[in-house]
Amino acid sequence: MFKLIHISDLHFAAGPNKGGFIAAFASNATNERNGRHNQDLADLSAYFIAKNLGDYDCLLISGDIATRGTEADLQVARQYVLAPATQSGGYLSTHNRPTLSYGSRPTVLLPGNHDRFKGPLGEPGSDKFEHAFPNHWKVGLNGVQSVKVVAASGVEVSIISADFTLISKTSASVPGGHFSQGRCIAAILSYLKWVTNTIRKRYPERGIIWVSHFPPPVDSFDIGVYHELIDGDLLLTAARSCSVEYILCGHLHKQGISTYNGVTVIMAGTLCQWPSKNGNWIHALEFVGTGQNLKLSAMNNFLYNSDNVDFGLDVASSF
Template sequence: MDTFKFIHISDLHIGSDPGRLHVWDYLRVVAHEKGYKGVPGLVSDSFYKPTSHDDDIAHKLARFIFENQEDVDLLLVSGDIARTGVPADLSAALAYFEGKHSHQVPFQTGERMPTLAGAGLSLFLLPGNHDRYANDLGVPAGNHFDAIFGRYWDTGIRGTKTALLRHSDADDHLAFIAADFSLRSESECIGVPWFSRWGQGMAGEDTLEELVEKTKDHHEKGHGVVWVCHFPPTEPAEFTLRLNRWSSVISAAKECGVEHIFSGHLHRCGTFEESGIKIICAGSGTAFLERAHGNWVHTITVEVEKTNVRILNKSDFRWNSSRKAFEASV
């Protein structure tokens, strides 16, 4: 028996131009806060570009992760790392993870940009729908992510990838198996493609087959397994955020004996359950003006005994805009 601890973040939306708000998100903020007057720069071409990140929160998240790195085995990032899949946004997102840190301030670069590199944590990530946008209009199946983040994701659209954790003094292993369920084309959308392509995904049969095969292989070796996918396999309130064929993911998990799936996408912190499968959904880490659902970072400790995985502790930390810090949520 062994325990593993990891930090889970998602939906950072890091972009080359922080502080941008898409018209749909603007309307959502207005609905949430009656009398909201808007933010600078909205009446411009940026009004129609996908929402980016909050620079101040990105700095504080980097600090939080650095200050809470003790005994952490992995930093898990479940997609929507960048604002879009265009090179400028992806490069800004990569710099957030790899920027050379200052010796004086380990969570900042010499140019005072935030960086997670100073924490020195092992990193496991996968792309989300935003990372696959080919342009600012949400056209799916962009492939720049695979080139810019190739060190972390080299299996292409609808690929799978595994991170295996093991402590040197123990026999138990924990495998994180991630699956990219991003759209290959607009034809996979349900509803009007121009509208649905922004947030829908597809649980393709080939990806699921690979996910099941890898899981069974690890179980045969006596490893515990959890799954990671950007899109939570459940029916969301908004059909535009739907993972099409999501029930097939639940069926595959039941077939394999996988009981935990870590995801993001909905910008909501919560745990859902489908047919006994727990879906642990991270809130958005740094998305701009995420006032309705908040900005979040999560620490999770799991116990592994052979193929059995159990969550021992999950701590959720929500951004407090008044105190300018992530604080434990009660």
């Protein structure tokens, strides 16, 4: 069995709990309708994961870790994600702040569109993500990163992530699309397929899961043009050609799962961006089997309840 914690869209910022769509990128934003993280919710999330999901094999963060791709926002995000816990099984760092990094469980992450924003107008193309997470998203790998995870059960899985964020404003398909669109770039997709097929050939017993911040187009997700992965149908076609059954993603700030022509797309809701009209989520996935027989066997989705001030199992979306 392979057990994975999937979270997404943390939206960490140097100044939390502030925002508005444009104001989320400004330093003096003060209203409550925001695109930034809520620190209390982030703290609770770290505690919940440590106390309830500590035996999982891997933590996956599928993009938008920061609100902007600036050094200030990315460093705050880095501390929350990677600052070592002071003791095994704990969740507090040496600065007595909650952290997601404890024990020996690996963390897999990739950038989302927010992580690439250069500044206050949300222009894409920032390269500071690689500097903030140099051991997790390395320079010179053609926008594709592969991480081998060995489960406690001995099962091996390669999690292969692809960065489909826009290179520039002109890469968008509609005016204003540069804020939230991605593009399935042919060179990145080609390399994603090459890495996948190489691993399949060399390690046939190893399962493979793909990760994209942007979900490919499946009807049940109702993505809309301003949030779409341009040419995303090519990603689905590539997954089928490589016998990859699972694509994990985030971006839309809502939980969902849909299967299209044999490819199952699993979408994580936002962890701690606040307020979130679709709730705040932590997802616990379990897979069985090896190689091309890797299958999702259980999905437990935990939804934040503001009345209880805690996460609880969402029975309707779990199995």
